[in-house]
Amino acid sequence: MSTTEERPIPAADEPESPTNRPGSMHLVKEWLQRPYVRRILWITVAITAVIIALSFVMVAFMNQSGGPASSIMDEIEKTMFVLTIACAPLMAATLAVLTYSWWGGWGSVAATDAPTEDGPGIKTNGVAVVTWITICSLLAGFLVVWGLVELATITSSSYGSVPANQQPNSVKPVDVNVTAQQWLWSFEYPDSGKITSSVLVLPVNVPAYFNVTSLDVVHSFWVVEEGVKIDANPGAITNTGFTPTKLGTFNVRCAELCGLHHAYMETQVKVVTQEQFNSWIREQGGNKTS
Amino acid sequence: MKRALFAFLTVLIGVAVVAATALFVSRNGAEPPTLAATPAGTAQTASGEVKHATLELSVFPNASASQPGPDIPTSTTTMVANAQQWPFYSPSTSIQLPANALVTVTIHQYDTGGQIYNNWFAQPTGTIDNKMTVDGKEVTSIPPANVAHTFTIHQYPESNEPAWYVSVPLPAQADNAANEANGYPKPIDVTFSFMTGAPGNYVWNCEFPCGTGYVQFGGPMSQRGFMSGTVTVV
Numbered sequence: 001m002s003t004t005e006e007r008p009i010p011a012a013d014e015p016e017s018p019t020n021r022p023g024s025m026h027l028v029k030e031w032l033q034r035p036y037v038r039r040i041l042w043i044t045v046a047i048t049a050v051i052i053a054l055s056f057v058m059v060a061f062m063n064q065s066g067g068p069a070s071s072i073m074d075e076i077e078k079t080m081f082v083l084t085i086a087c088a089p090l091m092a093a094t095l096a097v098l099t100y101s102w103w104g105g106w107g108s109v110a111a112t113d114a115p116t117e118d119g120p121g122i123k124t125n126g127v128a129v130v131t132w133i134t135i136c137s138l139l140a141g142f143l144v145v146w147g148l149v150e151l152a153t154i155t156s157s158s159y160g161s162v163p164a165n166q167q168p169n170s171v172k173p174v175d176v177n178v179t180a181q182q183w184l185w186s187f188e189y190p191d192s193g194k195i196t197s198s199v200l201v202l203p204v205n206v207p208a209y210f211n212v213t214s215l216d217v218v219h220s221f222w223v224v225e226e227g228v229k230i231d232a233n234p235g236a237i238t239n240t241g242f243t244p245t246k247l248g249t250f251n252v253r254c255a256e257l258c259g260l261h262h263a264y265m266e267t268q269v270k271v272v273t274q275e276q277f278n279s280w281i282r283e284q285g286g287n288k289t290s
Numbered sequence: 291m292k293r294a295l296f297a298f299l300t301v302l303i304g305v306a307v308v309a310a311t312a313l314f315v316s317r318n319g320a321e322p323p324t325l326a327a328t329p330a331g332t333a334q335t336a337s338g339e340v341k342h343a344t345l346e347l348s349v350f351p352n353a354s355a356s357q358p359g360p361d362i363p364t365s366t367t368t369m370v371a372n373a374q375q376w377p378f379y380s381p382s383t384s385i386q387l388p389a390n391a392l393v394t395v396t397i398h399q400y401d402t403g404g405q406i407y408n409n410w411f412a413q414p415t416g417t418i419d420n421k422m423t424v425d426g427k428e429v430t431s432i433p434p435a436n437v438a439h440t441f442t443i444h445q446y447p448e449s450n451e452p453a454w455y456v457s458v459p460l461p462a463q464a465d466n467a468a469n470e471a472n473g474y475p476k477p478i479d480v481t482f483s484f485m486t487g488a489p490g491n492y493v494w495n496c497e498f499p500c501g502t503g504y505v506q507f508g509g510p511m512s513q514r515g516f517m518s519g520t521v522t523v524v
Contacts, residue, residue, distance in 0.1 A: 179408060182507045183495060184444060186410050196410045198455045215407040216505040259504065260512045264446060264493045268453050
C-alpha cells in the first residue's frame, strides 16, 4: 500500500495522480455486484410492479359504480393514486428485505454449529442511515405538500371555506336541505317550493349546496361517487357542496353507524340535464325552477 | 405431553367460542316466518292489466293473551317481559310480494302515537297517486302530531335492484279510546296500493319514534320482528 510520503508531490500545474482510494461510483458498483443486493433489488422491482398494478385495480374498483362524478372525486382519486405510486418503491424495498430474510436468504446455521462466542459488534453504516432518512424525509415532505394543496382544492370545491353565495361561480347553486333520520334520507329544495324527495336529483354542471342535519342520532351524509362526506348532527346544520360533472345515477349512504338499519340507509343521487331537472321539479309540484 | 394437552385445550376453547358466537348470531338474525301476499286476480292500472295481490297486517301496542307478540330467541326473562310492552307488526314482518304487480295492503292500527320527527312522513309516498284511505276515506296526508307508526319500504344497499320507496303513515288511536273484548281499541283501517317492480330484496321499517331509549329508536325499533322487516319481491 502506498503512503503519502512515498507518493511524489505533483507540480502545481500538473493534475494530481490517482490514488488507490475507490471512487463513490466504484463503491456503488461493487455494492451492486454483491449477490444478496442484486436479489433484494430484483424482489424490490417485482413488488413495486405489483403495487403499481394494484393501484390501477384500486382506482378501477373505486370507479365500478360510475365515478368519479365530480372534480372533488377526481382530485381524491388522483391523490390516492399518486401517493400510492410515490410510496411503492420504499414499501417494496422494505417488503423485499423482509421477504429475503423470511426465505432464509442470509443463510442458516444448524443448531449444532451455533457459535459459542459473540461475534463482532454491528457497526452503524452512516451512508445507509443518511440515505434512508433523506429518502423518507423527501417522501414525507412530498406527501404533506401534495396533501395540503389537494385539501385546499377540495375544500374550496365543496364550499368548505367559502359560503356558497361568495363562490366565484357564474351559476346560482341548487340549495338542498338534507335531513337524516333512522334510517332514511329526505331532501328538501327550499328554492323550488320546498318540495321534498327521498331521492336526490341534481342538474349536471350546476353547483349544489347542502344544509345537512339529523332528527335523531348522528349520521353522515356521504355522496360516494361525488367524493363528499359530512356529519349530520341533531340540532345543528353542517354544510358541504359539489358540482356534479357526470350524468348518471350514483349513491348516497350513511357513513356513521346509526342503528339497526344503518346498512340500509342509502338512496340515490340522480344527475340529470338542466331541462330534466326543471321537468322533475314541476312534476313534484315545485313552483320555481333554477 | 403436557404441552400437547394445553395446545389441544386452547384449540377446543377457541372452537367453542366461535361456535357459540355463530349460534348466537344465527338465532338472533333469524327472520320471522314469511307472510306472502294473497293473489287476487288481475287489476287494471295506468300501465295496463297486471297481477293483483292483497296483504293484511296489524299493529298492536303490546303483546297480550290474544296477541302473544314476536318471539325473542336469545334473551333474558327481563328482556322478554319488557318486550311484552313493545308495539309490533303482526302476523309477520317478513313479507313476500309478487313482482310487477299491484299490491293492496290493509293495516289494522291499534296503537296510540304522537308527533312524528319529520312531517314529510305524515303523507303517503310511493302509493298509487300518493294516496291512501283511512277507514274508507281517501287522504293524501294526516296530521303530523297524530301519527302512530309508518310502514316505509326502501331498498337494500349494494343492490342492482331498482330504487323502490313506499311510505305510509298510520293515524294514532285516541289516548282514551275504549278497549274491546280482545283488549285493544277498535282498529283504524288504513288501505293503500302500490306497484312492485322486478324481483329483489328490500327492507321496511317504521319511521315513528315508537321504541325505547336511543331517541326512541331502541327496543322494538332495534330488534328484528317488531317494527321492521324484509320485503322480498319474487
